[in-house]
Amino acid sequence: MSSQVIKTTEELVLPILEEKKFELVDIEYVKEGKNWFLRLYIDKPGGIDITECGDVSEALSEKLDATDPIKEPYFLEVSSPGVERPLKTKEDFNNNISKNMFIKLYEPIDNEKEYEGILKQFEDNILTIEYKVKNRMKQVEIPYDKIAKARIAVTF
Numbered sequence: 810m811s812s813q814v815i816k817t818t819e820e821l822v823l824p825i826l827e828e829k830k831f832e833l834v835d836i837e838y839v840k841e842g843k844n845w846f847l848r849l850y851i852d853k854p855g856g857i858d859i860t861e862c863g864d865v866s867e868a869l870s871e872k873l874d875a876t877d878p879i880k881e882p883y884f885l886e887v888s889s890p891g892v893e894r895p896l897k898t899k900e901d902f903n904n905n906i907s908k909n910m911f912i913k914l915y916e917p918i919d920n921e922k923e924y925e926g927i928l929k930q931f932e933d934n935i936l937t938i939e940y941k942v943k944n945r946m947k948q949v950e951i952p953y954d955k956i957a958k959a960r961i962a963v964t965f
Contacts, residue, residue, distance in 0.1 A: 845883035
């Protein structure tokens, strides 16, 4: 049921976002305690602000009320993905060359399932990540289909 809610929500929100030239980063439909939450993460170049999130929330809420795809009570939340935004698509990786990122793998590469480093390139569905081990820089090539989760990683 969760996947159908996400699919229906995506179909309803994409025209709203396209009109405003916003990007859909992610949708979650999750139960936390007794409550259900429908969360959308949206963005645009330069970042999204709270007013823009509110506008999308209002427009989507009207469409959800009209089609009524969710039978149980839920909370709708529309927000920015934050500075450590998830990377979900190939386009996300292409747009974030030279940025620091954290990557979790489905299976180990060089006996590691997690890498944090700079994305040096993304070609032929292979990410090249430069990372530090002790005081030495190393590189690893990661096939796109081996990535379980990825996000921007802020460094200080």
